[in-house]
Amino acid sequence: MAEPTLALLEYLRKAGVDMDADFLREGVQLLTKLLMELEVTQQIGAERYQRNDARQTYRNGYRERNWQTRVGDVALNIPKLREGSYFPGFLEPRRRAEKALLAVIQTAYVEGVSTRRVDDLVQAMGLSGIDKSAVSRICKELDAMVHTFRNRSLDGKYPYVWLDAVYVKVRQNHRIVSMAVVVAIGVKESGERAILGLEIGASEEGSFWTEFLRSLVGRGLSGVELVISDAHTGLQEAIPKVLAGSAWQRCRVHFTRNILAHIPQRDKAMVAAAIRTIFAQPNGETAHQQTGEVVKVMEPRWPQAAAVLAGGAQDALTYMSFPMEHWTRIFSTNPLERLNREIKRRTEVVGVFPDTASVIRLIGSVLIEIDDEWQEERRYFSLESMEKLKAPDGQAQELLSPLRLAPIR
Secondary structure, X not given: OHHHHHHHHHHHHHOOOOOOOOHHXXXXXXXXXXHHHHHHHXXXXXXXXXXXXXXXXXXXEEEEEEEEEOOEEEEEEEEEEOOOOOOOOOOOOOOHHHHHHHHHHHHHXXXXXXXXXXXXXXXXXXXXXOOHHHHHHHHHHHHHHHHHHHOOOOOOOOOEEEEEEEEEEEEEOOEEEEEEEEEEEEEOOOOOEEEEEEEEEOOOOHHHHHHXXXXXXXXXXXXXXXXXXXXXXXXXXXXXXXXXXOEEEXXXXXXXXXXXOOOOHHHXXXXXXXXXXXXXXOOHHHHHHHHHHHHHHHOOOOXXXXXXXXXXXXXXXXXXXXXXXHHHHHOOOHHHHHHHHHHHHHHHHHOEEOOHHHHHHHHHHHHHHHHXXXXXXXXXXXXXXXXXXXXXXXXXXXXXXXXXXXXXX
């Protein structure tokens, strides 16, 4: 141990390091310089001025970066390469979503659309100034990961698919517009959850939903038996066009809200209790009968609410044609709502996005993290319950067929 220690001490003395107050900071600076040179040499495949067949590229100057450490600010001269990029391995890596948030904030500054809230956030993160090369490097790395994630193949069958949209504000043509970000999640035959896709568009028109669903099918989405969503008109048009043969479950939570919107505040609790008696039924047949009874009671006092209930009950009860073990998770878009809340939590920090690319970058990075977490969790549905979706005989097929109920009048 003595020889390496003496060699380091001799090196520091020759470099003129003050052995008193600034020893630690200047020592860290020198050691990190040596480490960066070693890493760059390894990445390039050759020493300075060395000629060999293993060389990949050449050094191309330095870029300055201020590194905040426990011994004070350390000025780093990070080597640049003619081809490719180098980033010191000893710097603490940021999580993907944090990188995306940083990239969005920095891009907002560069584009001149920063706000006081974003500026406060930057200061809270301990950042100062704009490093355009850092923005470019972070964005390039994240965009590649998100692109790969969004375009990966979807292997196997996905019996259940949830679809929904959130809205974000984006700057376009010198004005701020609201754009729809649609997300699809699904459950595989094995009972495991997965995030299927992400897209951004100007609105939730039928053509937009149709294109999005076709992109999922093009990547391998198949075996869809039930689609769960809110009653978006465009989505209702797209599902039978692209996912022919699949049933549609109207989110019963949103459906109940649609009904209660026509009920005076003083009567909402009573009507909500009556609606719950429909969903408390053990099967679709009795639920349909109970719906008729509730409609009869409601019609004299709240005809509009009764009409909404009668017109949408069939779609809101589709889940009862599937295994009972799955009901609590397939009768609404709640599984996707929780994911959307996480997306909103991240996007609200930004406020207004500088462009659509930054939206995909941030939300895509969030979804990658969530999907990774899902892969480590236990199955969303058990294998035994998923087996009930298969129809080896006529009896099982009859059990899982979509509800065929007469309209309620």
